[in-house]
């Protein structure tokens with residue numbers, strides 16, 4: 001098998017070579033402009049960030065890819081997916097539905113007038129507009145792929161490379177969490193799924209869980225019942241019942257067991273469904289903290305900015321990004337020095353599992369471009 005290539009351009013800039021020039025150059029090295037045919041539909045998958053998060057991908061990077069796609073003759077659109085849970089509370093809220101999230105995305109600068117293309121939530125209004133892809137994973141047997149991804153000619157996975165409590169959060173996570181519907185997001189964060197404790201239900205006079213259920217599979221008489229054949233594990237009802245009503249009759253416990261492995265398997269499902277030949281990966285290793293962009297604050301930065309990576313292999317690009325993170329100049333912020341070593345160690349679970357399920361490579365040609 002041919003070794004994949006990872007391209008890298010560092011954070012050194014000058015007037016004739018800024019970070020946007022570098023991003024274009026990486027796209028060129030990947031062969032993206034030449035691969036786009038006239039009228040091709042090109043999804044640029046990024047993360048719009050929660051309001052208050054100031055570390056997320058700056059919209060101008062997305063605009064740069066949009067313009068490149070247009071010049072090549074393609075029809076770009078920009079996409080993210082809905083978040084888990086129901087409501088707008090901190091630290092994760094406000095991404096329940098497409099209008100909730102798009103309104104907040106605009107506050108972060110993600111507007112079509114800014115990025116130059118329509119913005120959407122690839123998994124629809126409720127985050128449940130998906131295509132089911134069966135896989136033979138150790139932890140996951142079916143992946144709910146965001147439906148909009150299924151009709152694309154090309155996908156640019158434009159990820160913010162940073163950490164998360166389970167290690168590196170970049171291309172694999174942008175696919176395995178960011179390109180799936182709520183059912184598969186729950187399979188990563190809360191693998192036990194929806195738990196029902198009927199004895200705790202207040203009964204019909206409450207009924208607050210009914211209108212938030214996207215599949216209308218809840219009925220309440222003396223107690224609650226859920227038609228599990230229709231439940232998509234979105235957790236909306238649990239946010240209301242456990243979070244607002246505090247009855248705890250409907251619960252989704254965020255245990256995060258084998259989270260890295262589940263993310264890898266979800267990513268595999270997305271790639272199988274869409275086709276690996278359509279996908280181009282770019283990691284922006286800038287503003288690197290230990291928190292995802294789905295939290296409502298920009299966590300302190302752990303290290304100096306690294307630059308931009310590009311590859312056709314999601315595992316290789318994350319592996320090369322982590323290698324650079326490991327040796328980066330570390331910032332003297334609270335606990336960052338020891339924290340990074342622990343996060344690098346935890347990240348290995350992604351690569352071990354990716355190799356096990358044959359998703360990409362950790363041996364690759366690394367080419368630095370200026």
Ligand code: SF4
Pocket residue numbers: 200201202203204206207208209210220223224240241242245247248249250
């Ligand atoms: S929100 Fe909870 S307590 Fe209220 S009806 Fe639904 S299950 Fe019962």
Ligand code: SF4
Pocket residue numbers: 194212213214215216217218226230231232233234235236237238
């Ligand atoms: S019953 Fe299932 S589909 Fe309905 S809100 Fe609860 S988790 Fe979502």
